[in-house]
Amino acid sequence: MGINCMFLMIQILIKMRINRFLLSLLSLISFASKAQVTIGNGENSLEISGVLSTYYNYRILENGVNEKDKNRFNLRDAQIQLEGREGKNWEYKLQIDFADITQGSSDPENPGLMDAWIQYKGLKWFDVRIGYGKIAWSRSSLTPFIYSAYWQRAEFLRGSFNSRRDIGLSISKSFWKQRASLDLGVYTGLGEISLKGDNDASGALEYTGRLTLAWPTQFRNREIDDRHVRKPMIGLGLSARYTNRELPIGAFFPAGAASEYGIKVINGEKRSIGIDVAAQWQGISAQFELIQSQNSPQDSVSSFFQGFTSQQTGGYFISGGWTGQLNYHIKPLKLIVSGRYETYNVNDLLQGENERFSSAIAYQINGFQSMIKAQLTHVITSEKINAPDWTDQFRIGWQYQF
Amino acid sequence: MRLLIACLFCGNMIAQTAIKLPVLESYSLSISEPSDIAVSKDGKSLFIVSDDGALYETDLKGNSIRSITIGIIDAEAVYADGEYVYVVEERTRLIKQYSIKEFNLIRTIEIPYQGGRNKSFESLTKSSENEWLLFTERDPIWMFQLNSSFEIINRIKWDVPGDVSAATWHKEKLWLLSDELAEVWLTDVKSHSILKRFKLPVLNPEGIAFLPNGKMLIVSDDGHKLYVFDDPNLN
Numbered sequence: 083m084g085i086n087c088m089f090l091m092i093q094i095l096i097k098m099r100i101n102r103f104l105l106s107l108l109s110l111i112s113f114a115s116k117a118q119v120t121i122g123n124g125e126n127s128l129e130i131s132g133v134l135s136t137y138y139n140y141r142i143l144e145n146g147v148n149e150k151d152k153n154r155f156n157l158r159d160a161q162i163q164l165e166g167r168e169g170k171n172w173e174y175k176l177q178i179d180f181a182d183i184t185q186g187s188s189d190p191e192n193p194g195l196m197d198a199w200i201q202y203k204g205l206k207w208f209d210v211r212i213g214y215g216k217i218a219w220s221r222s223s224l225t226p227f228i229y230s231a232y233w234q235r236a237e238f239l240r241g242s243f244n245s246r247r248d249i250g251l252s253i254s255k256s257f258w259k260q261r262a263s264l265d266l267g268v269y270t271g272l273g274e275i276s277l278k279g280d281n282d283a284s285g286a287l288e289y290t291g292r293l294t295l296a297w298p299t300q301f302r303n304r305e306i307d308d309r310h311v312r313k314p315m316i317g318l319g320l321s322a323r324y325t326n327r328e329l330p331i332g333a334f335f336p337a338g339a340a341s342e343y344g345i346k347v348i349n350g351e352k353r354s355i356g357i358d359v360a361a362q363w364q365g366i367s368a369q370f371e372l373i374q375s376q377n378s379p380q381d382s383v384s385s386f387f388q389g390f391t392s393q394q395t396g397g398y399f400i401s402g403g404w405t406g407q408l409n410y411h412i413k414p415l416k417l418i419v420s421g422r423y424e425t426y427n428v429n430d431l432l433q434g435e436n437e438r439f440s441s442a443i444a445y446q447i448n449g450f451q452s453m454i455k456a457q458l459t460h461v462i463t464s465e466k467i468n469a470p471d472w473t474d475q476f477r478i479g480w481q482y483q484f
Numbered sequence: 485m486r487l488l489i490a491c492l493f494c495g496n497m498i499a500q501t502a503i504k505l506p507v508l509e510s511y512s513l514s515i516s517e518p519s520d521i522a523v524s525k526d527g528k529s530l531f532i533v534s535d536d537g538a539l540y541e542t543d544l545k546g547n548s549i550r551s552i553t554i555g556i557i558d559a560e561a562v563y564a565d566g567e568y569v570y571v572v573e574e575r576t577r578l579i580k581q582y583s584i585k586e587f588n589l590i591r592t593i594e595i596p597y598q599g600g601r602n603k604s605f606e607s608l609t610k611s612s613e614n615e616w617l618l619f620t621e622r623d624p625i626w627m628f629q630l631n632s633s634f635e636i637i638n639r640i641k642w643d644v645p646g647d648v649s650a651a652t653w654h655k656e657k658l659w660l661l662s663d664e665l666a667e668v669w670l671t672d673v674k675s676h677s678i679l680k681r682f683k684l685p686v687l688n689p690e691g692i693a694f695l696p697n698g699k700m701l702i703v704s705d706d707g708h709k710l711y712v713f714d715d716p717n718l719n
Binding site (some may be wrong): 118120122124125127129131165170259260299300311312313315451 | 516517537555557575576577578592594597598599600601602603604623664665666683684685686687688704706707708
């Protein structure tokens with residue numbers, strides 16, 4: 083299947099005559115990004131950096147579908163990032179993506195405001211962070227986009243099943259020579275929509291926790307072993323989150339809170355768990371991740387139950403999925419090749435599952451700072467609802483960190 | 485087409501093959517995130533700095549003899565002579581000079597540098613011509629030459645792959661350590677080029693020093709370990 087995907091990617095390249103375009107583009111690139119700037123006064127420091135990325139998207143549509151509006155260039159990132167430290171104990175970060183703010187996008191994978199938090203590191207037992215940013219949940223979500231060969235994460239990890247960012251308070255602590263870490267958080271629970279202001283009428287919060295273990299040393303949130311480590315390294319992550327929201331009769335969630343599949347925030351109890359494993363050795367790296375949510379709507383005749391009785395369903399439905407990814411960093415060629423399989427289910431009470439296979443190839447002009455990436459996603463099967471109207475999606479573009 | 489591909493893929497390749505060095509001994513450190521190491525002038529103790537803002541004097545197996553909180557975090561380089569220990573803080577671009585005898589702060593010098601916050605000074609050593617050599621880690625790798633008063637007298641860009649996470653002067657030669665490649669480089673400081681490469685079986689090596697008997701010491705930041713190797717000159 084992976085080889086077929088690669089062949090298809092090559093065929094599309096030829097069809098679009100992008101190979102000439104790409105090689106011409108590459109031949110023009112002789113510089114590398116090294117532009118981060120830091121200002122400081124010996125006590126405080128502030129680093130200014132950012133990311134620019136643009137891709138071309140091309141879709142092969144299902145038979146009978148004619149809307150080709152997704153065949154277009156897209157400015158994915160126009161980010162400015164300010165990271166600061168005051169003295170020994172205070173840190174802060176503000177990261178804004180102007181591309182998404184301009185579009186008014188609330189895409190949880192690629193939001194306008196990405197980080198706005200302050201952190202205090204002066205306590206003995208844990209560090210405290212307050213503000214808006216990534217929730218310690220899902221290795222894929224926590225891995226910065228620029229360190230991936232892909233243009234898009236696995237579908238169920240993009241933020242439509244569970245939020246990736248929220249406003250709240252978290253504490254974190256690493257121990258066992260940084261091989262283990264624990265994060266606990268409390269958030270509004272509406273995810274990226276929390277930025278609009280008010281909570282929903284339930285007034286409930288969401289509680290999260292994540293424990294990571296690694297051997298033989300700490301395992302950073304990276305997908306690619308560009309260092310070709312000479313000892314095998316492995317990292318394990320266990321995540322959980324819980325919320326119980328009970329809307330008064332006649333009340334609704336803010337627009338967009340439930341997201342694309344309508345399950346991100348539900349009127350009811352939501353318990354989620356996640357397990358992820360990552361390993362790397364000599365340029366080969368692999369990731370596995372599983373997410374499952376038990377959703378228990380308050381309304382026993384909710385449409386989520388698809389007409390089944392509460393005796394049949396136990397009063398809940400399951401959403402989630404798993405993904406496995408294998409990568410290889412070819413150092414002499416400055417190339418990354420990767421393949422990823424994913425399967426997910428929006429609602430286990432509905433027949434069918436979704437399966438996708440993606441392959442990616444990236445050429446590193448200057449490591450991850452300046453990189454040309456191409457991704458092909460092939461839809462193998464789809465559930466009856468929310469089925470995409472395309473079978474294959476190809477993206478190629480350039481990411482540049484300054 | 486072949487020329488284009490050659491240009492694209494081979495720009496930063498190094499001709500020499502790295503020689504693999506076996507570990508002679510290793511010791512677990514109780515020091516959190518050790519980021520550089522220096523040998524005392526008499527060769528009887530080590531100075532180790534850590535990311536959590538402390539300077540340690542240890543025995544030759546890395547057991548702490550005494551320590552001082554240096555009030556800065558992200559200390560990334562250390563150098564010792566007969567009287568003083570010098571500690572470099574990457575983010576604030578400060579060099580702090582401590583008395584070995586009293587183990588207290590003597591003075592603080594700021595070396596302005598506006599590159600990336602975490603891509604700044606990680607290596608400090610002194611040449612046989614009594615010049616300080618201060619390296620930035622990467623993007624780009626600059627070697628600042630400073631006089632004895634820590635005034636910048638020259639700046640040279642090293643066009644080598646990877647990063648420079650530590651530097652030391654040994655047997656009239658400059659030795660550099662690359663954390664990213666897990667390699668030690670014997671270099672020619674005048675032509676700022678690599679003469680020999682040595683591959684280390686160490687995760688995240690961040691500090692390098694040589695004992696008077698020629699044995700090479702490497703500290704691993706993530707691994708919290710001190711490694712001992714034979715003198716690479718023997719290879």
